[in-house]
Amino acid sequence: MRKETLQAWALILPALLLLVAFTHWPAVATLVDSFYTTPKGSRPPRFVGLENFTDLWTDPVFWRAMHNNAIYAIATIPISIVLALAMALAVNTAIPGRALVRMAYFTPTMLPMIAVANIWLFFFTPDYGLFDQILAPFGGGRHNWLGDTATALPAMIAVAVWKEAGFFMLFFLAALQAMPPDLKEAANLEGSSRWNFFRRVTLPLLMPTTLFVLVNAVINAFRLVDHVVVMTRGGPDNATTLLLYYIYEAGFRFWDTALASTLTVVLLILLGLLAWLQFGVLGKRIHYR
Amino acid sequence: MIHRRTLLAATAASLAAPTIVRAQAVTKLSFYYPIAVGGPIPAIIDGYCAEFKAQTGIEVTPVYAGNYGETLTKAVTAIKGGSGPQFAVLLAAEMHSLQDMDILTPLDSLGLDAAALKTWTDGFYPAFLANSRAEGKLWSVPFQRSTAVMYYNKDAFAEVGLDPAKFPRTWAELEAAAAKLTKKDASGRVTRWGVKMAADVGNAQWTFGALANQAGHILMNEAGTETYFNHPKAIEALTYWRGLAATHHASPDGIANWAQLSPDFLEGNAAIVQHTTGNLTNVKANAKFNFGVAGLPGKDGPRTVVGGGNIYFFKHASAAERAAALKFTQFLAAPERAADWSIKTGYIATQPAAYETKALKDYVAGFPPADVARGFLPVAVGELSTFENQRVYAALTNNIQASLNLTKSPAQAMADTQVEADRILKPFKKG
Incomplete structure (x- = not known):
């Protein structure tokens, strides 16, 4: 028994070490740092309790970032999932050039986000960028997509959806392919309409996949900020500052480790709550075979 | 061995x-x-x-x-x-x-x-x-x-009847020239902007430092512990910048991106751009038209920033x-x-x-x-430089962007910047 325990520990040790070193230890260290001031040259960090959190409460940029991130999440999550499902259904049927279409849908996922952002920078260029050129013949004027407070965040959302939808499509497609064909045959014999079949059979069977995709989409709504760095750097006037970008800015542009740690703790709590909501509440209502 | x-x-x-x-x-x-x-x-x-x-x-x-x-x-x-x-x-x-x-x-x-x-x-x-x-x-x-300099399209100057050899030396002259240079097509769509200046994160403060000097104002003390944004001359500088788009319609609304200025100029989309001298060789190699380089104008005469x-x-x-x-x-x-x-x-x-x-x-x-x-070095001032420099830059940039997007008045933007900068620099004030 003792030997087996030892053996078990030895087996999980490599994974445990990596997890502790790169996940748990940084998380704990961040929590500790969030109770201290930022060390500066000759001034060592000082314990301030919850002061960093109360400061955050009155920080307008923090609330702006939370607000932006909420909009970003509420828009990207449903749009990318619905789009992914639609694309998966489209390429699951026998259409001409199916392989090509599948590849086209999946291409954005394979490109690095930095490259994607640079391509979209051109799309969004005012006057002679792709969108303005397309809109010009229809009487569309000049759009300063990224330079206008009103359109900058929607532009970021569009890029994120474009990037994500193809990836999620892959999961839906795999789930659709795994679905036994006899269900479809039975439904046909019963004279069920295509819409009815989709609503009563396909969709419920896709629910485990949907939950998985949803979890990923939620994480990405807080994680995917690379294009903000390349395209707007949070501007104009914080219109595209998302929570993670604000953490980056606090940590690596202002070197304010106290603010960055405090923000990180808030983000961790937020993600924890969302995970609990998803698995605890939604997970129970999903039928796994 | x-x-x-x-x-x-x-x-x-x-x-x-x-x-x-x-x-x-x-x-x-x-x-x-x-x-x-x-x-x-x-x-x-x-x-x-x-x-x-x-x-x-x-x-x-x-x-x-x-x-x-x-x-x-x-x-x-x-x-x-x-x-x-x-x-x-x-x-x-x-x-x-x-x-x-x-x-x-x-x-x-x-x-x-x-x-x-x-x-x-x-x-x-x-x-x-x-x-x-x-x-x-x-x-x-x-x-x-x-230093910041103006690159200008001499062909465009000649086309609208401006003297390509004489670049504007005052704000009023620049406003008039930029308005003249702005060209629209039959549908009313602008095909060439008079002037563009960068207001994106990382560059807005440099553009603004030059404008403040043009109004005869320095934005900080030498020790880097105090800033003077909430000053009539700083507000005047921002009002002038905003007016190029809002009043004279010679510059696009919203903010212009630094990285976009060179292509804009080379494509003929902007007749004048404010950029760095460091870009000269690039422009020289790629411009398909006659271009000129000039010192920045000022409220009363040329002023610039290093x-x-x-x-x-x-x-x-x-x-x-x-x-x-x-x-x-x-x-x-x-x-x-x-x-x-x-x-x-x-x-x-x-x-x-x-x-x-x-x-x-x-x-x-x-x-x-x-x-x-080099000829404008005598009228150049140092760049905005303080403790917690990037934070002060961020405060200034956000407020400039808000003002250029017409969500804040120049006076409000400068007042807000000053409050923020005072808060940031509080630990560095001595005595």
């Missing part, structure tokens, strides 16, 4: 030798630099490093690290992580912030004696050392230095590494190389001596725009 004793003796001797001798033992250095303009900058830097290695045997590895902001982030992160470059080109205006982090070493710690250091640094233009002084010491060496990067030396480097880094810096600053750098990029050579070299004299004679910026 080398005996152990000989080896020990040799080691002891080399340890006892003066710093300069040991410096020759240093064969590897790492050097971060940013790129803020178009053109083949990495090839030029690589060329200098190769030449330096051939001369001295010291291998300098140049690391291109992004724009100024990104290079700062990478250099500081690497140094805080315990490694990082021995020296780097960073924004001249970052001096106070870098000093506050306690990672810099002043120039008098590099192994030069006081007299030699004075002779060397006296050779630079004083305007380029404006952002280098603190606590009675020098903390950086001018390298890729510039900009660009200095070479900083970091504390964590050993004495030998510092000496080697100094050697490379002196190699770069030598008049012939400063002249070569100026010709290849458009940056202003950092010392008058470079303009006495034959190469630069000939170049300037054949291409007069290359000498425009």
Whole structure:
């Protein structure tokens, strides 16, 4: 028994070490740092309790970032999932050039986000960028997509959806392919309409996949900020500052480790709550075979 | 055969030798630099490093690290992580912030004696050392230095009946010229903008520093502990900037991106752009029309701001590494190389001596725009530079962007910036 325990520990040790070193230890260290001031040259960090959190409460940029991130999440999550499902259904049927279409849908996922952002920078260029050129013949004027407070965040959302939808499509497609064909045959014999079949059979069977995709989409709504760095750097006037970008800015542009740690703790709590909501509440209502 | 004793003796001797001798033992250095303009900058830097290695045997590895902001982030992160470059080109205006982090070493710690250091640094233009002084010491060496200048499309000037040889010298003249240069097609869509100035994160504060000086106003004290945004002249400068789009419709609404200005100008989408002298060679190589370079106008007459990067030396480097880094810096600053750098990029050579070299004299004679910026050095001020520099920049940039997007009045934007800057700089005020 003792030997087996030892053996078990030895087996999980490599994974445990990596997890502790790169996940748990940084998380704990961040929590500790969030109770201290930022060390500066000759001034060592000082314990301030919850002061960093109360400061955050009155920080307008923090609330702006939370607000932006909420909009970003509420828009990207449903749009990318619905789009992914639609694309998966489209390429699951026998259409001409199916392989090509599948590849086209999946291409954005394979490109690095930095490259994607640079391509979209051109799309969004005012006057002679792709969108303005397309809109010009229809009487569309000049759009300063990224330079206008009103359109900058929607532009970021569009890029994120474009990037994500193809990836999620892959999961839906795999789930659709795994679905036994006899269900479809039975439904046909019963004279069920295509819409009815989709609503009563396909969709419920896709629910485990949907939950998985949803979890990923939620994480990405807080994680995917690379294009903000390349395209707007949070501007104009914080219109595209998302929570993670604000953490980056606090940590690596202002070197304010106290603010960055405090923000990180808030983000961790937020993600924890969302995970609990998803698995605890939604997970129970999903039928796994 | 080398005996152990000989080896020990040799080691002891080399340890006892003066710093300069040991410096020759240093064969590897790492050097971060940013790129803020178009053109083949990495090839030029690589060329200098190769030449330096051939001369001295010291291998300098140049690391291109992004724009100024990104290079700062990478250099500081690497140094805080315990490694990082021995020296780097960073924004001249970052001096106070870098000093506050306690990672810099002043120039008098590099192994030069006081007299030699004075002779060397006296050779630079004083305007380029404006952002280098603190606590009675020098903390950086001018390298890729510039002033803001206007690039203008001479063909467009001629087309609308403006004299291509005379660029506007006052705000009123510029407003009138820019309005004239703005061209619309039959549907009312603007096909050419009069003027564009950058207001994106990382550049808005530089544009604004020039505008404030044009109104006759300096935005901070020399110690970097106070700012003066909430001042009628600063508000006037922002009002003028906003008016170019909002009142005169000669500039696009919202904000313009620094990286987009060169393509806009080269595509003919903007007739005038405010940019750095460092972009001159790029524009010269790619413009398909006649272009001119002019000093910035001012409320009453031309005024501008210096900009660009200095070479900083970091504390964590050993004495030998510092000496080697100094050697490379002196190699770069030598008049012939400063002249070569100026010709290849458009940056202003950092010392008058470079303009006495034959190469630069000939170049300037054949291409007069290359000498425009130097003529405006007497009316240039230092760049906005404070403690917590990036934070003050962020506060200013956000408010400028809000104002240009018409969500805040210029007065409100400047008042908000001042409140924010006061809060940021509170710990640094003495007495």
